[in-house]
Amino acid sequence: MDTVTTIAAVREHVRAWRRQGLRVAFVPTMGNLHAGHVSLIEAARRHGERFVASIFVNPMQFGPNEDFAHYPRTPLEDARMLASAGCDLMFSPEVREVYPNGAERATRVEVPGLSRVLCGEFRPGHFEGVSTVVAKLFHIVEPDVAVFGEKDFQQLAIIRRMVADLCMPVEVIGAPTVRDADGLAMSSRNQYLTAQERSVAPIIYATLQAAATRLAAGDAEIASIERCGVQTLEQAGFRPDYFAVREAPDLNPPSPGARNLVVLTAARVGKARLIDNVQVTRP
Numbered sequence: 001m002d003t004v005t006t007i008a009a010v011r012e013h014v015r016a017w018r019r020q021g022l023r024v025a026f027v028p029t030m031g032n033l034h035a036g037h038v039s040l041i042e043a044a045r046r047h048g049e050r051f052v053a054s055i056f057v058n059p060m061q062f063g064p065n066e067d068f069a070h071y072p073r074t075p076l077e078d079a080r081m082l083a084s085a086g087c088d089l090m091f092s093p094e095v096r097e098v099y100p101n102g103a104e105r106a107t108r109v110e111v112p113g114l115s116r117v118l119c120g121e122f123r124p125g126h127f128e129g130v131s132t133v134v135a136k137l138f139h140i141v142e143p144d145v146a147v148f149g150e151k152d153f154q155q156l157a158i159i160r161r162m163v164a165d166l167c168m169p170v171e172v173i174g175a176p177t178v179r180d181a182d183g184l185a186m187s188s189r190n191q192y193l194t195a196q197e198r199s200v201a202p203i204i205y206a207t208l209q210a211a212a213t214r215l216a217a218g219d220a221e222i223a224s225i226e227r228c229g230v231q232t233l234e235q236a237g238f239r240p241d242y243f244a245v246r247e248a249p250d251l252n253p254p255s256p257g258a259r260n261l262v263v264l265t266a267a268r269v270g271k272a273r274l275i276d277n278v279q280v281t282r283p
Contacts (some may be wrong), residue, residue, distance in 0.1 A: 024145035061129030
């Protein structure tokens with residue numbers, strides 16, 4: 001695996017592959033990799049002949065009271081995991097390489113509507129930072145295909161919309177959420193959990209599954225399902241930002257005939273803010 005830190009070096013590698021007619025797959029990450037990231041890498045390798053991963057903690061997507069400075073950074077372990085997974089090129093730039101004029105003064109990309117609901121309501125500006133950095137990375141790497149985890153379902157929807165709206169020639173693929181044995185979705189932020197908090201964290205997935213079961217059985221009382229989800233999480237000691245049922249394609253509130261739904265939640269416990277979702281097909 002080659003490791004580069006500059007945009008010019010990434011482009012040199014990718015253009016050499018292009019001259020050989022090779023298909024390029026890409027996974028953007030913020031590092032601190034775990035088994036969930038490895039699954040994205042494995043998915044990307046199935047869709048391309050050369051594979052690029054980026055390691056970049058993006059300051060633009062962190063709010064003023066969020067954990068940018070303390071976000072876990074494990075560059076040596078990340079490089080080992082990527083190399084073991086068959087990565088061809090690791091792009092690990094400094095902030096000034098991606099934002100030469102500073103993140104606060106950079107041109108921004110926003111996906112209206114989708115960016116302002118659910119997590120966007122509670123983390124103003126977060127998805128603007130995500131869409132901006134992903135747009136930049138797509139222009140730097142110019143991949144044929146990019147893989148994102150379905151755990152961040154709203155992020156995936158936003159990136160798909162951005163790619164369509166900006167006519168980017170990138171195929172965006174969603175990879176299934178990877179979970180621990182007890183159902184907790186793998187996340188870098190799980191390490192913020194104390195032992196006691198970790199023991200109750202799987203309740204999030206169980207609560208989502210209960211809501212999905214009601215929907216799959218034909219229950220149309222969306223408000224009741226959402227209210228029950230919030231109450232269950234609160235009783236378990238969580239501080240939920242939301243528990244919502246939405247249409248999977250566009251995250252709109254479900255219309256009476258909508259069949260492809262997703263149940264999403266974001267809930268805080270201790271220092272951690274955990275997100276998860278379950279997709280369901282309604283009869």
